[in-house]
Amino acid sequence: MRAAFASAFNDDDPLAALTVGDRPEPEQPDDWVTVEVRASSLNHHDLWSLRGVGLSAERLPMILGCDAAGVDPAGNDVVVYPLVADPGDPRGASILSEHYQGTFAERVAVPRGNLLPKPAGLSFTDAACLPTAWLTAYRMLTTKGRVDSADAVLVQGAGGGVATAAVVLAVALGKRVYATSRDAAKRERIAQLGATALEPGARLPERVDVVIETVGAATFDHSLKSAAPGARIVVSGATAGHEPKVNLRRVFAMQLEIVGTSMGTPDELAALLRLCAERDIRPVVDDVYGFSEVTAAFARLHSGDVFGKVVLDHTR
CATH class of the missing domain: 3.90.180.10 (Medium-chain alcohol dehydrogenases, catalytic domain)
Known part of the structure; x- marks a missing residue:
């Protein structure tokens, strides 16, 4: 074959x-x-x-x-x-x-x-x-990020498979979504998906409850500063450095959760398939x-x- x-x-x-x-x-x-x-x-x-x-x-x-x-x-x-x-x-x-x-x-x-x-x-x-990138994004938002209890989400480095999926899914779930990209053309396309597109490191108009982090060291300090009290920073990649400096005083003072994840379960994939079918998400x-x-x-x-x-x- x-x-x-x-x-x-x-x-x-x-x-x-x-x-x-x-x-x-x-x-x-x-x-x-x-x-x-x-x-x-x-x-x-x-x-x-x-x-x-x-x-x-x-x-x-x-x-x-x-x-x-x-x-x-x-x-x-x-x-x-x-x-x-x-x-x-x-x-x-x-x-x-x-x-x-x-x-x-x-x-x-x-x-x-x-x-x-x-x-x-x-x-x-x-x-x-859906089974890899989109499943990873779905698990980051739902199981790990507990997005149901969130109002706003930040997605770092949108444009790649996982980050772009996270933007689409978070918007479909009714959240206010902010997304960063170094590329102006990609920021324009991100905005067309329903997110507020920003340059990396830009100040957000509000702190967010969930951060989707696939970039790593290049964006992690911004992720910490953008997180609301009790927020979940969910990490599934480190394309731009895997050893960021972490301000631990901010972590404990803001009671932040830094959570790692990869992929998802068959049940989560089944739920993602249902969501896409029922809400016409593509x-x-x-x-x-x-x-x-x-x-x-x-x-x-x-x-x-x-x-x-x-x-x-x-x-x-």
Whole structure:
């Protein structure tokens, strides 16, 4: 079957480690099923894999891709939950394309329990955006950020997959949303999504109850200063530095919660799918590429100019 996979590692030029070609059909252990993939979406995790981060050389070649929507053996339209129980991983689970072959292929095998029904109103390309970045944003806002009790939310570094998803979801949930970006064009697009767009470090008109933090050291002091008493600063990434200086006096004086999270549960993915279907929420898609254009899709993600998700349509 055709697939896009890591055949080597290249930290300087990750695209040079990407190979598109034939791979064996998926192995299917007991209680696993093989899904015909109709669409998948790219994440920065895929570029990190090509650099050799989180993926060991003995597992090469490894089919990349965490996210997918497709059709199960019974003909049902499904969304693939990407975390697989893995006793050999210190986290207790690994995401597809780390220890188990990923979704950038004609077919992918996953545990039967990792399949969720795709709502009829969601296209395969929209559904394929949800299991990683959008699920992470949903968990940050709901389970960790307790956004139901919040009035205002700050999203740092909007433009990337998780941050942009957080803007859309927080607006849909009726919150006042502030979002930062260094890029003026991205700030304009953020404003079109319903948020108040600001330059990084800008003073907010109010303190917020929830901060969505995926940037790290470059924005963390601003996140602390923007937080209302008792606010939750929810962290799921550190793209601009992982060792920020933290004013602990502000943390205890304001009784702030700094909470880490990653991904989400199958139940949270099911809730996210329902929310998107019931409220007509659709992912922000930067562009859709045919599977034959997978190299161009990786180049687009690697450019750093994306706004939202880069999607692969496996039917093209």
